[in-house]
Amino acid sequence: MDPDLSRLDSHLSALGVDAYLIDAASSDANQRYLSGFDAPDPFLTCYTPTTLSLLVSGLEYGRAKTESRADQVRRHAEYDRRALVDDYGPVEAGHRVAAAFLSDAGVDSVAVPERFPVGTADGLREQGVSVVVDADDVLIDVRAVKTPTELDHIRAAQRANEAAMAAAEDLIGQATVDTDGRLIYKDEPVTSERVKQAIEITLLEHGCGLDETIVACGQQAADPHNRGSGPLQAGEPIIIDIFPRNKSTSYHSDMTRTFCKGEPSETLREWYDLTEQALEAALAAVHPDNTGADVHAAACEVYEDAGLPTFRSDPETEVGFIHSTGHGVGLDVHERPRLSTDGGDLTAGQVITVEPGLYDPKVGGVRIEDIVIVTEDGYENITNYPVALVVD
């Protein structure tokens, strides 16, 4: 199903420009979304309310014609790129080809995303094209509200995620504990690396890939972005955060669980219970009448009421709840909306994570993350995985 771009159309009209222009490879989510084309090297997509045009290299020309959403596909050679390179060098030649492509599409002025390359922007300006930065990055807001097809893609990625989490939990569950407290399976220590490999192989079997996974134990778990390494220990928190991308659709999911093999400390148990309360409080606040900031506030209040610091109460704290409560998920694993102090309105059809957590090198870390769809009357939790700390 093609996305509804009417909001982009009215935004272009408000900005007073002819077109929206993207210069990126399809690893850029805006590019993948607007062009509907998957290509490893940067190409141009020019969107007007009537026509979607692509400018690609000769190498991508055949595939772009059959696989992209474009109404018309042009290639560099059509604009005498080689002669322009001889006259102006490859950089200015690229800008002149881009300007000729826009002119061909009847476009004199373009809006571009915040992260559009400045080299192309300045180069087009020198060729007389008006380039306006869309400070609102409206295409990111358009992308935040998913079509039913996109929701299916995210659900599929989440099913793969659950299978991978089960493989990880199973490995921890089957492990024994040696006299040093290390987890052992089949005579070898259970390391972060070994659990990540079990996760990644399961994801591959489900058509997903991923750049990184977090399997962080003990002190490592106190840093929310530490990927984790080395042997896992009993009695310590093990944070497992998996954010796979489906290889064919490019849509993501994102889920975190915290496990403890054997008996947790009293503090770890308290932190887990508090975090589960924060999750429930935040979920209860997910509603189109609320903002991302409201959801974040609901999680923060649980922690602050328990006397623990948050980024909201102390922006420079290095312990406590030291990140936002969640983010949108789609073609990017981190996208709008943000569930943070400056998070704006929620809208039905958005997909968000809700992921409160606590961190302190003295204790380790706890995080519980579900992924949900914002609905007209609240939310639909598409996470089908138990919330439980202890793995025996």
Add this chain to the structure above:
Amino acid sequence: MDPDLSRLDSHLSALGVDAYLIDAASSDANQRYLSGFDAPDPFLTCYTPTTLSLLVSGLEYGRAKTESRADQVRRHAEYDRRALVDDYGPVEAGHRVAAAFLSDAGVDSVAVPERFPVGTADGLREQGVSVVVDADDVLIDVRAVKTPTELDHIRAAQRANEAAMAAAEDLIGQATVDTDGRLIYKDEPVTSERVKQAIEITLLEHGCGLDETIVACGQQAADPHNRGSGPLQAGEPIIIDIFPRNKSTSYHSDMTRTFCKGEPSETLREWYDLTEQALEAALAAVHPDNTGADVHAAACEVYEDAGLPTFRSDPETEVGFIHSTGHGVGLDVHERPRLSTDGGDLTAGQVITVEPGLYDPKVGGVRIEDIVIVTEDGYENITNYPVALVVD
């Protein structure tokens, strides 16, 4: 080993600016290289010949201090980001924080890469910072010449690549052929998807990941960027192109082989022999006295002498040798130098692929790709995999 940035220093001096600035996540190779920091969300790196400074979110602050190459790490909260958001909104607040960070580092003027985000560039300009686009993208040239440590990282990725190619060839070799000419293994068709899974699991076991692999059979192989899908057929070319990234170092390798299960057609055999000749001719031209264009010309001549079209003889041809002869490999899988009509000087220490090929929907496709290091007296081929078409 830290990279040699003396060329960047003299380039900054020639441009008359104080610093080189990057605004990107570490998935951007320039960012990863200069900062030495691996983080999923964009951050700022400001390089002057005396000091490397990072500006990160609170979430990344602890890890940036211990893991990056930076002399100093700042975080948004140090520049009153929250108050600025209240006064100016999040976008302008971001620009004001960035400008304050630069001012703190004594920097009034910066050079930025071509693909630096125009939103940040225009925003800094409004705050009085001079932003010059480095049209030469000199950091990409700096990155092209590898340190011994970087060469070791690429060699390690190539060892993983060879193991993965062997797993793929083994699966094709062990397959039987059914009456429809389809490859069968353990009672199931051998599909592109199944071969890719064997490749990807092998890469994971060797510490590598990858976004895509090409396993393209028959007509699919006629499109150099077709990833391939469905059953593999005997007597048809099967192009396997693997470009893994080591997950810890982020360095890539890149290698292609073309296989045929059973007897190839006469044309396929001729194309393979021609492509092996083109590979040898191109390799013989790899030398610091030559340019990337010279290497490309050597490959093109083999094909053109045989009466086959190339992009050099006909920029709009859709059959024949329809891509460049190769590219640099490092933190990006496609980087400088280019072995194409506008490819510049080669330098010892560069790592390049040499990958001639022929394509036509009537025949399929053939590509053979080795990865080599440019040395003082020619090249060192770091590819340790046989070149052979037929798999029995």
